[in-house]
Amino acid sequence: MVMRIDDLARQPGEWLRGTGPDNDIVMSSRIRLARNLAGRPFLTVASHKVRAELEVQIRGALDQVNLGAARMYVSLKEASAVDRQFLMERHLISRDLLNAEGDRGVAIAKEETVAIMVNEEDHLRLQVLRSGLQLHEAWKEIDRIDDELSTRLPMAFHAQFGYLTACPTNAGTGMRISVLLHLPALVMTRQIDKVFQALSRISFSVRGLYGEGTQATGNFYQISNQATLGKSEQKLIDDLSNVVPEIVKFERHCREKLANEQKTALEDRVMRACGTLRYARTISSEETMELLSAIRLGSHLSLLPDIAPRTINELFISTQPGHLQKHEGRPLSPQERDLARAGFIRGKLSEKLKNSP
Amino acid sequence: MVMRIDDLARQPGEWLRGTGPDNDIVMSSRIRLARNLAGRPFLTVASHKVRAELEVQIRGALDQVNLGAARMYVSLKEASAVDRQFLMERHLISRDLLNAEGDRGVAIAKEETVAIMVNEEDHLRLQVLRSGLQLHEAWKEIDRIDDELSTRLPMAFHAQFGYLTACPTNAGTGMRISVLLHLPALVMTRQIDKVFQALSRISFSVRGLYGEGTQATGNFYQISNQATLGKSEQKLIDDLSNVVPEIVKFERHCREKLANEQKTALEDRVMRACGTLRYARTISSEETMELLSAIRLGSHLSLLPDIAPRTINELFISTQPGHLQKHEGRPLSPQERDLARAGFIRGKLSEKLKNSP
Numbered sequence: 001m002v003m004r005i006d007d008l009a010r011q012p013g014e015w016l017r018g019t020g021p022d023n024d025i026v027m028s029s030r031i032r033l034a035r036n037l038a039g040r041p042f043l044t045v046a047s048h049k050v051r052a053e054l055e056v057q058i059r060g061a062l063d064q065v066n067l068g069a070a071r072m073y074v075s076l077k078e079a080s081a082v083d084r085q086f087l088m089e090r091h092l093i094s095r096d097l098l099n100a101e102g103d104r105g106v107a108i109a110k111e112e113t114v115a116i117m118v119n120e121e122d123h124l125r126l127q128v129l130r131s132g133l134q135l136h137e138a139w140k141e142i143d144r145i146d147d148e149l150s151t152r153l154p155m156a157f158h159a160q161f162g163y164l165t166a167c168p169t170n171a172g173t174g175m176r177i178s179v180l181l182h183l184p185a186l187v188m189t190r191q192i193d194k195v196f197q198a199l200s201r202i203s204f205s206v207r208g209l210y211g212e213g214t215q216a217t218g219n220f221y222q223i224s225n226q227a228t229l230g231k232s233e234q235k236l237i238d239d240l241s242n243v244v245p246e247i248v249k250f251e252r253h254c255r256e257k258l259a260n261e262q263k264t265a266l267e268d269r270v271m272r273a274c275g276t277l278r279y280a281r282t283i284s285s286e287e288t289m290e291l292l293s294a295i296r297l298g299s300h301l302s303l304l305p306d307i308a309p310r311t312i313n314e315l316f317i318s319t320q321p322g323h324l325q326k327h328e329g330r331p332l333s334p335q336e337r338d339l340a341r342a343g344f345i346r347g348k349l350s351e352k353l354k355n356s357p
Numbered sequence: 358m359v360m361r362i363d364d365l366a367r368q369p370g371e372w373l374r375g376t377g378p379d380n381d382i383v384m385s386s387r388i389r390l391a392r393n394l395a396g397r398p399f400l401t402v403a404s405h406k407v408r409a410e411l412e413v414q415i416r417g418a419l420d421q422v423n424l425g426a427a428r429m430y431v432s433l434k435e436a437s438a439v440d441r442q443f444l445m446e447r448h449l450i451s452r453d454l455l456n457a458e459g460d461r462g463v464a465i466a467k468e469e470t471v472a473i474m475v476n477e478e479d480h481l482r483l484q485v486l487r488s489g490l491q492l493h494e495a496w497k498e499i500d501r502i503d504d505e506l507s508t509r510l511p512m513a514f515h516a517q518f519g520y521l522t523a524c525p526t527n528a529g530t531g532m533r534i535s536v537l538l539h540l541p542a543l544v545m546t547r548q549i550d551k552v553f554q555a556l557s558r559i560s561f562s563v564r565g566l567y568g569e570g571t572q573a574t575g576n577f578y579q580i581s582n583q584a585t586l587g588k589s590e591q592k593l594i595d596d597l598s599n600v601v602p603e604i605v606k607f608e609r610h611c612r613e614k615l616a617n618e619q620k621t622a623l624e625d626r627v628m629r630a631c632g633t634l635r636y637a638r639t640i641s642s643e644e645t646m647e648l649l650s651a652i653r654l655g656s657h658l659s660l661l662p663d664i665a666p667r668t669i670n671e672l673f674i675s676t677q678p679g680h681l682q683k684h685e686g687r688p689l690s691p692q693e694r695d696l697a698r699a700g701f702i703r704g705k706l707s708e709k710l711k712n713s714p
Binding site (some may be wrong): 121145264265267268271274275276277278279280282339342 | 621624625628629631632633634635636637638639651666698
């Protein structure tokens with residue numbers, strides 16, 4: 001089966017369905033490995049010719065790796081700006097791969113749980129992305145793919161430094177693990193700073209929905225390891241797997257506290273957000289994220305039985321600029337996007353769709 | 358038929374039905390006459406005994422005046438605080454009559470179009486209140502009642518100064534005429550100051566929904582004459598009757614301009630107001646007025662076909678504190694009122710009631 005980007009637009013992948021463990025708080029778990037081919041220059045110094053050769057060589061190896069039937073390869077050199085934006089919003093390519101020039105691409109497979117970027121900052125960036133808290137499962141999968149690829153491609157590895165990467169901050173394991181958490185109650189009760197401090201002590205960093213330099217809109221926080229060197233992959237996964245349940249517990253505690261002690265204010269906030277999303281005629285991305293955050297919380301507190309949690313999860317991503325333009329089938333000005341966004345949301349949250357899946 | 362305050366609570370009077378001419382902009386027309394009995398002291402210096410005698414004498418005369426079958430007299434000395442607040446919000450008694458002490462009351466008749474206050478600032482305050490622009494009709498009615506009363510009560514009248522009143526600012530005609538206008542488009546397009554200036558030049562003053570000293574919440578403006586001396590009743594009525602259509606024309610022009618040039622922003626504002634009113638769980642009186650103002654505008658621009666204009670008119674009054682407490686049948690704290698208000702509005706604006714009258 002040949003998959004295309006339009007198929008992704010029609011059918012959200014596994015992580016957006018939000019079915020994984022602790023999905024009321026853990027939106028997704030992600031592991032990414034940076035790899036480079038031995039004997040080939042880093043991309044920072046590679047010529048166009050080398051870059052083209054690398055893509056061909058790596059695609060050849062990828063074709064032989066078991067990634068299931070429903071897989072696709074997108075050449076980003078050929079992809080439209082809207083498609084590239086779409087893939088970035090879907091967390092299938094990085095901002096670096098979007099903005100880079102020349103031959104580069106991404107292999108996408110297994111309902112978007114697997115994405116392998118070619119010619120990003122490193123020759124290869126392997127990613128496994130799962131809904132809910134599934135770091136161990138993600139590790140098992142990415143380790144298998146890494147092993148299979150390593151039998152077909154000679155990876156640059158140094159006995160002392162581990163995997164060699166274009167930027168030294170990624171050397172060693174070449175691994176970045178992260179979880180995307182939805183923490184509205186910790187924000188509302190002003191406890192979120194405590195979480196930041198605790199994470200910083202064990203060398204995990206906190207970022208927004210779209211990684212480095214992005215704002216934590218919609219009360220989404222991406223927690224990931226800072227160092228790739230000095231800790232084994234298993235140790236990193238164990239550390240994050242141990243700390244996330246603590247944060248989940250803390251967020252759940254604050255949600256209960258809010259539901260008990262500020263019931264009316266909470267319900268009012270959730271229902272007003274619902275009213276605005278169902279009625280607005282034009283709405284910015286920022287306001288959308290804030291309001292969706294409120295109704296996501298309300299949904300998990302059973303305040304909105306007529307809206308499926310999956311619908312809310314999908315809206316966070318499908319109301320982003322690239323997704324909207326993909327949906328409308330043409331580039332849109334910011335004003336047009338705000339109109340299209342409001343219309344799209346009204347359609348998805350229409351009261352007529354009550355109790356639809 | 359004996360009417361009671363509870364009957365008024367169940368069935369809003371003529372002016373709230375909003376059926377009068379130019380009712381998209383002119384909420385109501387009102388004329389009030391101040392009268393005192395000759396040979397009796399003004400209330401500022403009247404003893405409790407005199408006050409009591411006055412009420413008995415005036416009620417006796419009122420009983421003989423033709424005010425139709427469905428009439429009532431409310432003794433405000435005996436009325437509860439909630440009932441007094443209710444009558445004030447309904448524009449059937451003044452704030453002065455609400456706050457005064459001792460024997461006093463109000464006769465209410467003809468679907469609330471007639472209200473005759475006894476022992477307010479003056480011995481008698483006659484009021485005729487009609488929906489839409491009906492100053493001439495209101496004058497005809499109040500003049501007839503005044504004539505009938507004058508044959509039964511000796512009114513204090515001076516050949517040079519006209520009717521004598523407790524406060525000299527009311528002497529002469531003793532008449533205050535006013536129209537209550539809804540001017541959201543003039544506010545949105547920042548043209549409202551022009552109206553104020555023009556009115557001030559012809560000696561008309563502008564106040565809020567509940568008269569002197571009240572804010573113009575909900576974009577409602579009450580326009581009334583400043584002087585009661587030096588102009589005949591007919592001249593005052595003619596002056597206001599001539600200026601109001603000009604303001605109406607200006608407001609309609611601005612509404613059209615908004616609808617044409619800022620269609621999306623206007624629709625967005627109206628629909629968001631609708632969404633918030635339909636979903637909020639707690640809401641203040643001030644926010645309610647602002648949002649109702651937006652949906653009243655939207656309704657008259659045919660943006661909200663599923664909400665009857667009458668429903669919106671009634672909500673302005675029925676969401677006031679006294680009305681809410683009357684509806685709930687008990688005194689409510691401000692917090693309880695905000696909850697009750699939100700619930701009441703949701704009930705009235707429920708989408709299930711689509712196209713109901």
